[in-house]
Amino acid sequence: MIARVRGLPLLRYRDLVRELAITDFKLKYQGSALGYLWSFARPLLLFAVLYFVFNRFFRIGASVPHYALFLLLGIVLWSFFTDSTLVAMTSIVERRDLIRKVYFPRIVIVIAGSLSALITLGLNLIVIFAFIVATGVGFSSRALLFVPLILELYVLSLGCSLLLAALFVKFRDFRYIWEVGLQLLFYASPVIYPLSLVPRSLTWLFALSPIAQIVEDARKVLIVPDTLSTADVDPWPLLALPYLVPVVLLIAGYLYFESAAARFAEDL
């Protein structure tokens, strides 16, 4: 085998990761009149629709304090998860020209895609923070816990991304499977509704999802301290599950991706 620099490919290829991430981000809104503004506009438009439906028609908002902020935060976090995984899934296939002609660790492509989504998340969070200040909710010291939550969300997304990107090279079905899966997950997660509205007998089940845990924990630390979180409803051994899933997915995703990566140039 060819001697390659092992260990920390990311350190050696950090400039490539950065250039690819910047390129992804630049190309995303290439040719659209509003450009980067769409980074803000997309979640805000989704928010506007959902807010109208669920606050006016279904009156969920009435039982949730700061429902607008509650919903916006949920949507922004959820959008990061869907955007980054959907982009990552096709990223290897879309860069097939590069993969067939240049050697570099293939994982660089997926990481660059996820960082590009992270830039968008960062821009959206600025809006959220502005809302938090504007609505008078303000920040407490607990807000610092938001940082590890974002890290957890990133780990979860990256794990899913690695699995999906490698699977998609072999099975193009995953585009549809994942789109349907995301729809299910969206309604099965407390994004538009709080966990506290889930029927008592089912709460523990809903609370197993890391998405539920991240979104509710984020609301707890940023908006309303007494938000019902997954840790409050899960029985003892299970409450660790949402926190473990992202790590397990990342390890599994990494191992599967690396085992498949050697053959990408031939399989594409």
Place this chain on the structure above:
Amino acid sequence: MAREPAIFAERLGKVFRVPLDRRSSLKQHAVNLFRSGRYTTFEALKDINLSIQPGEFFGVIGQNGSGKSTLLKILAGIYTPSRGRVHVNGRLSPFIELGVGFNPELTARDNVYLNGAILGLTRNEVVAQFDDIIAFAELEQFVEQKLKNFSSGMLVRLAFSVAIRAHADVLLIDEVLAVGDANFQQKCYDVFRRLKAEQRTIVFVSHDLASIKEFSDRVLVLDRGLQLGIFSPANAIARYSELNEQRANERLTREAGGAGLRRTASGRPSIRSVNMVAADGGPVHVIQRGESTCIVMAIDNRQRVPFNAGVAVYRNDGLYCFGTNTFVESVGIPTEPELEIKVEIPHLPLQRGTYYLVAGLYGDSPRTVFDLDEHAFDFHVAQRDDYEGVLFIDHRWHVDAGVKKTVPDRKRKPASGAKA
């Protein structure tokens, strides 16, 4: 002291699995789960052994599909070998083609940064060399233009200009000089000379035998994945030309289905086959210019009808090179039921090219056609020299000092027919 080789390959092989039915959906996989995947294997490389020294300019030649690019891709790490092992000492340029990752929607500036990163340059290195890169590519006025507005020549210049900044000890170069004008090619050659002078190891794959000859220290000749050998440039090119002739001959023989057998149902004389044969008697589709050869026509004439025969040589673009027949040469043909007519050519004067024979049988005038095969036999003419034109004309050069009036000097001739 023997240095460690820059590239070392031992018993290297690569087998591709080519699926007969490409399964890219789960359903297809599920349906075929219990059947073994149907695929054929294709052995792109067989048993390659290399030891390339640091500072060597190593050429690789071979026909299309001989495994040149597969070899480069294995050396670059893009493919993993199926058998054997490869070891590369020193930093390797990870690319085998120019302009990889260029994005038409981005400006030249953005693309230089992206492409530089793909080639393993840090951002600071690109920043430091940015002006040089643009200046070498002669694209100063187009830095902020999107690449989609660039001509192919501009793209190649930009790509090459970035590529030569990659600070690799071992460079892999695949057919870079295919595009670009003469001026830019000259620049590329200058860079090659410089890289060679800097003792960088270069593996260079090309169809351009002239540049292979000029730069390479040693040349690997590949044929259908097999290593024919590593030769000096001159010997490699000779071996490669030989190989091309052999392959062309095989192909033409295959296309002709052995020999050109034909049948006509009438009772008139008919051409059974037309072949060009070598001195040893077998049909030959590739002939060296100047060699002796023979056109052999086999003829059926069961009814014993008196006839004449003609044969003509055409170049594949339709140029009528030569024609002769038994009328003009007053050759008598006996009325036997089966016979063979031979036209012996002691020195074939045709220059390099592809030609075909036309053969015909006639009655007592060329207007009565008994049988005509308008494309009776294909053949190639090869030559080892560089004379040009259709025919080889025997000639001698004489260069004399002083002025000897063999031919009256035109300029001094009075303008007798001058039109006023």
